[in-house]
Amino acid sequence: MVHVLPREYVSGESIHYLGKRYRLKVVVEPASAAEAKLRGAFVVVNVPCHDVDQIRACIDTWYRERAREVFAIRLNVISEPLRWVREVPSFRLQFMTRQWGSCSPSGRLTLNPRLVAAQREAIDYVLLHEMCHLKHYNHSSAFYRTLTLYMPDWERVKARLDDQADIFLR
Numbered sequence: 001m002v003h004v005l006p007r008e009y010v011s012g013e014s015i016h017y018l019g020k021r022y023r024l025k026v027v028v029e030p031a032s033a034a035e036a037k038l039r040g041a042f043v044v045v046n047v048p049c050h051d052v053d054q055i056r057a058c059i060d061t062w063y064r065e066r067a068r069e070v071f072a073i074r075l076n077v078i079s080e081p082l083r084w085v086r087e088v089p090s091f092r093l094q095f096m097t098r099q100w101g102s103c104s105p106s107g108r109l110t111l112n113p114r115l116v117a118a119q120r121e122a123i124d125y126v127l128l129h130e131m132c133h134l135k136h137y138n139h140s141s142a143f144y145r146t147l148t149l150y151m152p153d154w155e156r157v158k159a160r161l162d163d164q165a166d167i168f169l170r
């Protein structure tokens with residue numbers, strides 16, 4: 001027997017992906033493996049029992065998978081015109097509560113999988129910001145000149161992302 005339940009025991013019923021809002025559909029089926037999938041307007045989570053922690057874990061795994069794919073594609077596109085980037089950097093994913101990404105002094109990128117909830121231009125902005133740190137390891141005026149050269153309207157994109165941060169980071 002299959003029960004289809006709304007998201008009642010976790011905060012909010014919306015799942016954001018690439019700036020679009022999807023609805024969570026929890027399908028409880030005793031024999032099923034726990035996993036989340038995008039199906040039309042829904043993010044369908046199959047679980048063997050209605051366990052909030054397991055549902056959340058499924059969604060997080062799904063975000064990580066989507067993020068790994070989307071960020072790799074966008075990093076390739078964004079790196080293309082950047083002369084100081086000889087090789088598209090690898091990145092690691094880490095859920096963070098207040099940060100979209102960071103770049104270590106050795107050039108290692110860490111990205112928040114929840115960023116994949118945002119519009120593509122917001123993803124591009126964060127990736128470009130971190131890539132600019134490979135040239136300027138600070139937030140100097142030279143850093144912002146470089147950022148502006150490659151994304152002239154980054155301030156608009158950042159303002160929109162900041163507005164939605166509470167929703168996406170939830």
Ligand SMILES: [Zn+2]
Nearest residue numbers: 129133138139
């Ligand atoms: Zn920065």
